Structure formats: C-alpha cells, structure tokens
Amino acid sequence: MAVTGLLLLGFVIAHLLGNLCVFGGPDLLNSYAYHLEGLGPLLWAARLGLLILVLLHITTAVQLVLENRKARPVPYQRYKPVETTYAARTMAASGVIVLAFIVYHLLHFTFRVTHPDISHGLDPHGHRDVYRMVVLSFGDPRVAGGYVFAMALLCLHLSHGFKSLFQSMGWNSIRLEPKLAGISRLLALLIFIGYSSIPLAVLLGFVKPAGALS
Amino acid sequence: MNLVLHVWRQKNNSEKGKMVRYEAQDINPHMSFLEMLDVVNERLIQKGEDPVAFDHDCREGICGACSLTINGRPHGPERGTTVCQLHMRHFKDGEEIYIEPWRAKAFPVIKDLVVARQAFDRIIQSGGFVSVKTGSAQDANTILIGKDTADKAMDAAACIGCGACVAACPNASAMLFVAAKVSHLALMPQGQVEKQKRVLNMVRTMDNENFGNCTNHYECEAACPKEISVDFIAQMNREYLHASINEKR
Ligand code: HEM
Ligand code: FES
Numbered sequence: 001m002a003v004t005g006l007l008l009l010g011f012v013i014a015h016l017l018g019n020l021c022v023f024g025g026p027d028l029l030n031s032y033a034y035h036l037e038g039l040g041p042l043l044w045a046a047r048l049g050l051l052i053l054v055l056l057h058i059t060t061a062v063q064l065v066l067e068n069r070k071a072r073p074v075p076y077q078r079y080k081p082v083e084t085t086y087a088a089r090t091m092a093a094s095g096v097i098v099l100a101f102i103v104y105h106l107l108h109f110t111f112r113v114t115h116p117d118i119s120h121g122l123d124p125h126g127h128r129d130v131y132r133m134v135v136l137s138f139g140d141p142r143v144a145g146g147y148v149f150a151m152a153l154l155c156l157h158l159s160h161g162f163k164s165l166f167q168s169m170g171w172n173s174i175r176l177e178p179k180l181a182g183i184s185r186l187l188a189l190l191i192f193i194g195y196s197s198i199p200l201a202v203l204l205g206f207v208k209p210a211g212a213l214s
Numbered sequence: 215m216n217l218v219l220h221v222w223r224q225k226n227n228s229e230k231g232k233m234v235r236y237e238a239q240d241i242n243p244h245m246s247f248l249e250m251l252d253v254v255n256e257r258l259i260q261k262g263e264d265p266v267a268f269d270h271d272c273r274e275g276i277c278g279a280c281s282l283t284i285n286g287r288p289h290g291p292e293r294g295t296t297v298c299q300l301h302m303r304h305f306k307d308g309e310e311i312y313i314e315p316w317r318a319k320a321f322p323v324i325k326d327l328v329v330a331r332q333a334f335d336r337i338i339q340s341g342g343f344v345s346v347k348t349g350s351a352q353d354a355n356t357i358l359i360g361k362d363t364a365d366k367a368m369d370a371a372a373c374i375g376c377g378a379c380v381a382a383c384p385n386a387s388a389m390l391f392v393a394a395k396v397s398h399l400a401l402m403p404q405g406q407v408e409k410q411k412r413v414l415n416m417v418r419t420m421d422n423e424n425f426g427n428c429t430n431h432y433e434c435e436a437a438c439p440k441e442i443s444v445d446f447i448a449q450m451n452r453e454y455l456h457a458s459i460n461e462k463r
Contacts, residue, residue: 064427068385071319071426077220077233078312080286081384084431089384091429164430167444170452174445 001064002168004057005161011050012154016194023201026131026210030123033130058099065092087160094157101150108137123210135202135209144199155192159185215241215307219254221266222314224323231323233312243303247290248273248280250302267326275299275439278374281381282327283314288378288437296376296439316377318386319424331377333423334391338375340419341412342395344404363401370398372440382437385426390434392420393450394442400453410457417454 018036021029036043087094104114109130112119118136121129138144163184166172172180201207217238224231238254245253248270255265271279275296282297284290290300305311313327321329359367371394379390396413399405405412428447435444 064429068387068426068429071386071424072317073319074317074323076283076286076314076317077222078283078286078314081382081431081433082287083433083436084384088429088431160430167430167448168428168451170448170450170455172445172448174443177445 001057001060002165004053004060005165006169007053008050008057009158009162011053012158012191016191019198020194022131022134022198022207026123026129027125029131029134030125030127030129034127037128054099054102058095061092061095085160087156088164091157091160094153097153098150098157101146101153104146105150108143109133129210132210134198135207138199138202139209141203144203147199148196151192151195154195155188157188158191159188162187215243215302215305217241217250217302217305217308218310220310220312221326222323223266223326226325227322231326233314241302243301245302246273247282247284247297247300247302267324267328269328270298273298276374278376281316281329281331281376281378283312283316283381285312288316288381289376289439293436294439294441296374299439316381318377318380318426320386320388321377321380329377331375333425334375334377334388336423337388337392337416337419338395341408341415342399344399344402345408346404357403359403367398367401370394370401370442370446373398373438373442374440376439378437378439379434379442380425382433383426383428384431384433385429387428387434388420388423388425389428389447389450390438390442390444392416393444393446396450396453397446400449409453410460413450413453413457414461417450 018032021032039046081089108114109119112133115133115137119133121132123129123131138147161184163172163180166176166180198207219236219238220233221236222231223234236254236258238250241250241253248268251266251268258265269279269281271277273280275298278296280289280296280298282289284297284300289295289297290304292300292304315321315323315327316329316331318329320333321331323329373391373394375391377388377391380386380388383389396416399412400409430444432444435442
C-alpha cells in the first residue's frame with residue numbers, strides 16, 4: 001500500500017510538472033507531448049509500470065478494507081473517534097472516485113474517445129495538437145468541473161496517504177510526527193492547486209485556444 | 215446523582231445480545247465507574263435479576279482487566295485513565311451512558327461486558343519475552359543502559375495489555391499493543407539478541423488472530439490509558455521490514 005502509494009505519488013508530481021507546460025503556450029505543450037511520445041518503448045514500459053502499480057495498489061486496498069471490515073463483525077452502538085480525520089476515514093471512497101476519474105481521464109486524453117472532434121488535430125509543426133484538445137475540452141464547464149472535483153478527492157486521499165505512508169514504512173519519528181500532518185496537507189493542497197489551475201485557467205479565459213492567441 | 219445506563223447484555227458467546235436500559239439512582243459522584251456498576255448490580259441482585267458481568271481486578275489502573283467502552287470511547291471520556299480510575303464526577307446528573315464491551319472479532323464476548331483476550335496472550339507467547347537462563351540473576355547495574363533508552367523502554371513497558379487500542383481502532387487492529395511489547399524489549403540489550411525473530415513472530419501471530427490492519431488513524435494512542443505513543447508503531451514497522459529482508463537473505 002505504502003510503496004505503491006509512494007510510487008503513484010511520484011507519478012502524480014511528475015505528471016503535474018509536465019501538464020503545467022500548458023501555461024507556456026501551444027508550442028511548449030505540444031513539443032513536450034511530442035518528445036514524450038518519442039520515447040517509444042520507454043513510454044510504454046512506464047505506462048505498463050503505472051498500470052501494474054495501480055492494480056497492485058487497488059488489490060491491496062481491497063484486501064485491506066475487507067480484512068478490516070471483518071475484524072469488527074458487531075459494530076458499536078455508539079462509536080466516538082477523537083483522533084482520526086475525515087480524509088483517513090474516507091480513503092476507500094476517495095480512492096474509488098479517483099479510480100473512476102483515471103478511467104475517464106484515459107478515455108478522454110489518452111485514447112481520445114470522449115471528444116473525437118477536437119482530439120486528433122495537428123499543430124503547424126505537424127505535432128499532435130494536445131494544446132487544442134486540452135483547451136477546447138476544458139471550455140466545457142462540466143468537464144472542467146469534473147476534473148477539479150476529482151483533484152479535490154485526490155487531494156483528500158493524499159492528505160492522509162502521504163503522512164500515513166511514512167508511518168507504515170517506519171520513517172516516522174517523534175521529531176517528524178508533529179510536522180508530518182502539516183507537510184502532508186500542504187503537499188496535497190499544492191497538488192490540488194497545481195492540477196486544478198489548468199481547467200480553471202481555461203474556463204476563466206486565462207488560457208485561450210491557439211486561434212485566439214494572436 | 216441519577217443516571218440512565220444503556221448496557222450491553224449477552225448471556226454467552228453463542229446468544230445474541232442487546233442494549234438494556236437501567237436507571238441508576240442516588241449515585242455518589244466520588245464513586246469510580248466500577249463502583250457505580252457495583253451499586254447497580256447489588257440492586258439487580260436484590261430484585262432477583264442477573265447482575266451485569268464486567269471484568270476488573272486491581273481497580274488501581276495497573277492490571278488492565280477493566281474494559282468498558284463508555285459512550286463510544288474505550289475507558290470513557292478521560293485521557294490516560296482506565297475505567298476503574300474514572301470517577302462519576304466526570305458525568306453530568308441525568309446523563310445517558312452507553313456501556314459496551316470491546317468490539318473486535320479477536321475479542322469474542324464471553325458474557326455481557328466481558329470479552330476473551332487470550333489472543334493477546336498468544337501474541338506474547340510467540341515472542342514477548344527474552345530467553346535467559348533461570349537461576350540467580352546478575353546484578354542489574356552490571357549492564358549499563360542510557361537514561362534516554364531506559365526511559366523510552368519504560369514508556370513502552372507501561373502497556374497493561376487492556377486492549378483499549380484494539381477497541382478504539384476503526385479497524386480493530388492490535389498494532390499499538392504489539393508495537394509496545396516489541397519496542398520495549400528491542401530497546402534493552404537483553405532483548406536485542408532475539409529482536410528480529412521476535413518482531414516477525416509477534417506480527418505474524420497478530421495477523422493470524424483476526425485483528426484488523428493499521429491504517430494510521432491514531433485512535434489507539436488517544437484511547438490508551440497509559441498514553442503509549444504511535445511512534446512505537448513506526449518503530450515496529452521499521453524493525454519488521456528489516457527483519458523480513460534479513461530473513462530472506
Ligand atoms: C493517483 C492515484 C493514487 C495515489 C497517488 C494514491 C496514494 C496513496 C497513498 C500514498 C496511500 C497511503 C499508503 C500507506 O499509508 O501505507 C494510499 C492508501 C490507500 N489508497 Fe490510494 N492512491 C491512489 C489511487 C487509489 C485508488 C484508485 C484507490 C481505490 C480504488 C485507492 C485506495 C486506497 C486505499 C483504500 C488506501 C488505504 C487507506 C487507509 O490508509 O485507510 N487509492 N493511497
Ligand atoms: S481493574 Fe486493573 S486496571 Fe482497571
């Protein structure tokens with residue numbers, strides 16, 4: 001759980017940094033995408049790795065949740081937790097929503113089946129026009145809203161997940177513990193702001209379609 | 215003071231239980247929670263009813279026998295207090311109080327509020343000891359142990375094995391108990407010899423006893439009458455990882 005979670009977090013951060021290229025305009029984003037695709041077999045290896053990570057993460061999560069449910073067959077009539085957080089108690093739910101998002105996200109931008117009309121163009125350099133695909137999709141408030149919502153849940157998931165993984169791996173200590181919850185929340189918030197800034201910037205007109213740029 | 219109690223009554227392990235309402239009148243606020251239950255039980259006996267069964271022994275907070283979940287919190291609302299040391303003055307006159315046993319598959323109810331905690335004994339038997347020759351013990355001061363280490367080991371050794379950590383955990387996990395036992399021995403030079411075997415055996419026994427898994431909610435620390443820190447869980451996770459890597463080599 002912790003190992004796969006940490007590696008997935010690594011992807012989430014790397015992916016965010018790549019995505020932020022959208023603020024550099026169409027040429028930057030499209031050439032980033034072009035070079036990424038240019039990695040060829042390496043890219044496919046990374047995708048396979050990610051798929052395995054997600055599957056492992058989900059299998060252990062399902063196992064964990066089932067075992068934990070079984071461990072208390074008769075519930076309390078009154079149960080008053082005092083220390084845990086909303087994020088910690090909703091890990092499974094936030095995880096499932098993030099998973100649903102991942103499926104939609106892949107259909108949207110990787111397999112390009114949800115918006116076929118705007119997803120297959122080429123830019124003036126002959127590169128795939130990722131910029132156009134992103135900006136035109138996020139012009140739809142439903143799509144942009146869905147992305148922001150999913151990122152809010154990822155943020156919730158990570159605000160517990162990050163600190164939790166330090167404890168699970170035994171990297172926590174008396175000195176780190178008081179700071180860790182704060183660091184975890186801050187990191188989750190930064191990831192949320194980073195990712196959500198893209199659909200929001202498009203929706204609010206800060207990032208415009210290439211045709212409207214000049 | 216007068217109170218309304220809702221108490222879990224269950225004849226034995228195989229029968230279904232339910233919450234039963236009792237009125238506890240004229241309770242002295244200086245009584246401990248268990249003394250209050252004694253009064254309620256005496257009145258039940260006078261009426262020819264079956265008294266409420268609950269576990270207790272020392273009544274001074276050191277044995278770990280008492281084990282009541284009060285209003286959804288193991289050992290009740292006060293931090294760092296066993297229920298035998300909890301006094302009625304912490305409750306309001308007329309308050310409704312819900313009293314339930316520890317809830318965990320690993321701790322089956324024997325009767326009413328009494329649960330079987332042999333799962334803890336089996337965990338201890340699998341590694342919660344140091345192997346030494348019996349006979350005359352050497353002078354304790356011949357083995358030098360730094361004050362910091364001794365203090366830390368003592369913090370872990372404060373565990374009275376009551377099981378409140380399991381009862382409080384949303385997953386009914388026994389990690390804090392096992393971590394306290396593993397750490398207190400692993401910190402001492404006498405315990406270090408067997409430290410890897412100990413952590414592997416104790417964690418595996420725990421896993422086989424139907425406890426849940428730790429997902430780091432830290433309810434255990436909040437409920438622990440000895441306020442044992444979840445830092446020991448991180449320490450045990452670290453030791454378990456090392457030991458299982460070394461085992462494979
Ligand atoms: C981008 C995707 C994801 C990332 C970066 C991520 C990250 C993490 C991290 C760091 C942890 C903590 C590990 C630990 O404490 O040992 C975790 C736990 C967990 N994750 Fe994820 N996760 C992701 C997706 C998912 C998905 C899709 C699901 C569900 C289907 C899921 C379900 C869970 C569950 C149930 C836990 C354990 C919860 C607990 O501690 O109570 N996660 N995740
Ligand atoms: S009865 Fe011994 S600790 Fe409460």
